Amino acid sequence: MTALLTPKRSKPTAISMAIRVAIGAVTVLGIPGVASAQQAVQSLNRVEVTGSSIKRLESETSLPIEVITLEMIEKSGVTTAEQLLGQITANVGAIEEKQQNTDTQKNSGFSGANLRGLGVSSTLVLLNGRRMANYAFGGQGVDLGAIPTAALQRVEILKDGASATYGADAVGGVINFITRKDYQGTQVSARFGGYEEGGGNRSQFSGATGFGDLQRDGYNLFASFQIQKQGQLRAAQREWAKTALRPDVGSVGTSTTNWPSNLFTTTAASSLLGSVNTFGGKCQPPGSVFSGGFCQFDYQATADLVPESTKINAFARGVFAINAKNNLFAEVARSENDAYYRISPATFTSYRLTANGPRIALYYPKSGPFFPATYTSMTTGLPVNTPATAAPNKQDIYVAVRLLPLGQRERVQDTSQDRIVVGAEGEIGGWDYSTALNHSVSNTTEQYNNGFVYGNKLGPLITSGVVNLWGDNTPEVMALMQATQAKNVAGRTGQATSDSIDGHVSKELFQLAAGPVAAAFGFEVRRENLTDIQSAEAKSGLLNNVTSSPDTIATRNVKAVFSEVHVPLAKTLDLDFTVRHDSYDSGSIGSSTNPKVALRWQPSSEVLVRSAFGTGFRAPSLADVSAxxxxxxxxxxxxxxxxxxxxxxxxxxxxxxxxxxGGNPFLKPETSRQFSLGLALEPGNGLSATLDYWLINKENVISPLSExxxxxxxxxxxxxxxxxxxxxxxxxxxxxxxxxxLPVDNQGGRNVSGLDIVLVQRAKLGEWGKLKTTLNGTYLIKTEEQLVKGGQYFDNLGRYANLYPTPRWKHNLSADWSFASWGLTLTNKFQSAYRDALASMPADAKGFVASVAHGTPGSISQDVASYSTFDLQVGYYGIKNTRLKLGVVNLLNKAPNASNQTGYFRGFDQSVDATGRYVYVDMSYAF
Known part of the structure; x- marks a missing residue:
């Protein structure tokens, strides 16, 4: 049997890649077809891997990189980068696009990775080893929707701090999406899928083509295209998401702003009197429910769980040989995402008559024909006379209206990203080099299509008494209400750009007894811009439910130099040392120098030990210091x-x-220290095991002050x-x-540590084919943070905190069976139980809930149970050039567990897929 841990500098065999994949050098991904020795590169060509600037044999790297190949992506059943990274156990608290379908529009449309739970701005996302522009709204990180998944050859995930190589944003790690190179041929594919319980149907078409042999023809051209359509999935279509009124878990996510309108004696929420129920003595559905003794609006019942969207990605790359050792290359990428965000009908409690004028509290006039004589008491549930209903003391009453007759609020958001890279690479005078110009821009526009009203039009209409807030309205009155809406009105425009030039060289300098000493030197100059501008109408304050905020316009320049050296201290022991200096010309960031040292010891072909220590930093984003x-x-x-x-x-x-x-122009960079220690073993009989300990300590954490x-x-x-x-x-x-x-601030520290565990068993089953079983898990030992500098540390381990949970254990367990022309992959995704958010006391028999402030005496807490799902894919490959696949995601239709998590959606665990069983068919043809 060929050993997994091949001796240093021996010729790579079909499984030598596992030194990088499974041994603390590369952690195996726990999804179908995880990167392993079978997919090793079987040549002596030196390559550059994520996290290093020195070209070397792939078996020599000492970095903890997780590799996902094209075959694994196809077997996983995912179609987007967001879905793919959602299956990585080190990805904690990631931002998903569907989570942005809320009434808070700060980062709507964005999906981002979050390695080690340190924040999306601490995970650097690269395309072919170079940066992309951050998302235009918020500017915190790269939008995963911009990744051209149809062009991918593999994904490399460096799960270690990499500021010494890449600078800022790489404290938590690096995710490098690598496209196909030297591809020849054409492939087209189509996928269709739907949910058993309805809604959210998806379809996808993609194609890729490449021609030209670089060695023979002197060029290679490659292009890919992908279009995906995602159907609308309403919260009401899922039993666990159809209501935010969940007294069984202490969650009451309802609003006193209702239809029919509730009554108030003053403008203060504490002056609520109760409900007027003229719809047959009941609250008016959909949305209005009886809770706590009066009618409240269940906004979740009228919102979308997954937004409708259309995504288009196109990518092209050309490589042209100058001579046998030097090439020119160019890349062009374009992505588009048109999404419709639909949430609950608008609230209406006050308005302005003039742009940015004083707000006027909404009231119903005492002379109005629909003035209610009685209301339902919130304390007794019995009819009570409305205050001073008899002349001459009759007075106006304050109202809080939910505009249910006007339907959902709908925003249309168009996002695009363009990227052009032009460069050269090769060898001159024994030095390997790579240099490129990189222009990347992200554009996002937001438009209000329905449900948003002009307060200066609707306010006077209601205060005139024409509108019945407690019953049905005539078609004529409905037409008057409809005419107050903003239709297809521009709301917000954002643009983020990144222009850079970079380059590095590397070479084996001289020989030691144990092997060659190699070094690399490089530089990067980058200019970043961010604009986030509201339309004049959005700024006016006349549009209801639209918050006016000043524009963000910011620019900065970044300069960096870095170097790396690889020294073989002995035949079995290597040392890598990297250092980088970054300098910023804006704000109070200044400059930062960060080193990293790594050791790799391989005493035998069955054992490998590695360790690394380094420092890191994260500069505040342009939005952090400007927005x-x-x-x-x-x-x-x-x-x-x-x-x-x-x-x-x-x-x-x-x-x-x-x-x-709000932003903070006086922010200082975050600083960090990282340490890792890994052990890999291959005892034989197809079994391999790795165990990696990692620790990250951060100071001056940049984050908005916690609620x-x-x-x-x-x-x-x-x-x-x-x-x-x-x-x-x-x-x-x-x-x-x-x-x-609650501005962005330099908070205190954040400490996280844990273990990455991988077990791989490969078995030959004779005439029954081959079976590979993989367990990939992450066990968290510590995760704690200070909310203020110098304050106490709060332990987040195994509990819900700061808007996402941190389960102690997550794993992916897969069985991949290949037999003749068939393939079957079964995957189990699991996360352990955790302590839920603090909840209010449960409701009594009448539906009354004793609301208790978060964290105060009397609050209760409960556990959210562990969660386990299974995915299944069956493939048939017996037809020439054709691949047919049938798959089921969430095979057992496991519902998310009940939870008191806060946010726009309530009542269920939002850290897992809350959409239900999904069935798809996939067909591809190559020619």
Missing amino acids: SGGVTSSSNFYTDPERCINGVGPGCKPGPIAIRS TLISSNFAYISKYVTRDAADPAYPGMPGQIIDIL
Whole structure:
């Protein structure tokens, strides 16, 4: 049997790649067909791998890289980069596009990777080893929707800090998407799929073609195209997502802004009287539900779980030989994503008559023909006379309206990314080199299509008394309401650009007794720009449910130099040392120098040990230092500590608080230290095992101040609180909270550590073919963070915190069986149980829920159960040049577990796929 851990510098065999794939040098991916020795490159050609600038034999690298080949991607059943990275156990708390379908529009349409749970801005995403522009809205990272998946040959995931090689953004690791090279031929494929429970149907068509042999013809041209259509999936189409009213888990995600409208004596939410039920004595469906003694709006029941979208990706690459050792190359990439985000009908509680004029509280006039004589008491559930309904004391009443008759709010978002790279690579005078110009730009536009109204039109209509807020309206009145809507109105435009020139050279300098000493030297000069501009109408304040915020226009320049040296200290021991210096010309970032040292010891072909230590940094993004942000509602309900003393006072009733976000021009870079230690064994009989320990400590973490500080450390954020004038009725107390600013800040530290575990068993079954079983798992040992510098550390391990859970254990277990012309892959995806978010007390028999502020005495907590699903794919390859596949994702139709997680959607675990069983057919033909 050929050993997995081949001796150093021996000729690579068919399984020598596992030194990079399975031995702490490359961790095996726990999805079907995980990268392993069978897919090794079987030549002595030196190549450049992710995380190093020195060309070497692939078996020599000492970096923890996880490799996913084209075959594995096809067997996994995924069709997008987002789905692919969602199956990586080191990807914790990633941002998915469907999660952005909320009433907070800051990063809508974005999907990003999050290695080690350190944030999407700490994971660097590359295409063919070079950067892409960050997403235009928010500018925190590369949108995975821009990756041309139809062009991919493999994906390399470096699960170690790489600031010493790539600079900022690589603290958590690097994901390098590598396209096909030297491809010749044409392939077309089509896929169709749907959900058993309806909604969300998907279809895809893709093609790839390449021609020209670089060695024979002096050129190679390659191009790919892919179009994907994603159907709308409504929350109401899934049992676990159809309502945010889940008293069984202590979650009440409903709103007092309702249709029919609730009544208020003042503009304060605490002055709620109750409901007026003229629809047969019941709350008006869909959306309006009875909870806590009055009608509330169940906004989740009217929202989309997955947005409708059309994605197009095109990629082309050409390589032209100058001579036998030098080539010119060019890459052109274009991606488009047109998405429709539909959420609950708009709220309407106040309006402006003039642009940016004073807000006017919405009321129904005492003279209106629909003025309610009685309402349903929220405390007794019995009819009660509306205050002062009898003349001459009759008075106007304040109302909070949900515009259910106007339908869902709908935003259309068009996102595109263009990228052009032109460069040269080869060898001159014994030096390997690569240099390129890189222009990358991301554009995003947002448009309001339905459900958003002009307050200066609808407000006077309601206050005139014409509109019945507690019953049906005539067609004439409905036409008047429809005419107040904003139709196809531009809302926001963003653009992020990255222009750079880079280059590096490498060479074996001289020989030692143990082997050659090699070195690399390189540079990068980059200019980044970000603009995020609202339309005049969005800024005017006249559009309801649209927050006005100042424009973001920012630019900066980055310069870097780096070097790397590889030294064979002994026949079995290698040393790699890398260092990089980055300099920024804007803000208070300054410059940073980061080294990294790695050791690789291979005493035998069955054992390999490796270790690495380095420092890293992350510069604040242009959005972090420039964006002014907007206003959203808090995820939880809170009391006001300064107006609720010992449980007594006007601020003791929990409620939502307006949260303002904003950038900070005085931010300093994050700094980090990383350490890893790995062991790989191959005892024989087709079994291989790896165990890697990793540790990352970060300081000056860049993040918006956490909302949980409202309850855990209000004194710290009191300086950011804006209040109304003091109420004479409560002497000595401040006025009500208007909003709280939670800006991006340098928080304290964040410490994470864990183990990556891989077990691979390969078995030959004789006439029954071959079977490979792979277990790939990540076990977290520590994950803790400070919410403020110098404050206490909060343990997030095995619990829900900061809007996503951190399960202690995640794994993918796959069995890949090949037999004659058939292939079968069964994959199990598992994550362990974790402690849920703190919840309110359960509802009583009448549906009343005792709301308790997050983190205060009386809150309860529960466990979210472990979650396990199975995916199955069967392939038939017996027809020449044809591949037929039938697959089922979530074979057993496992529903997500119940959870009290906060956010727009409630009641279920949002860290897992919440769409249900999905069946697809895939057909491809090559010629």
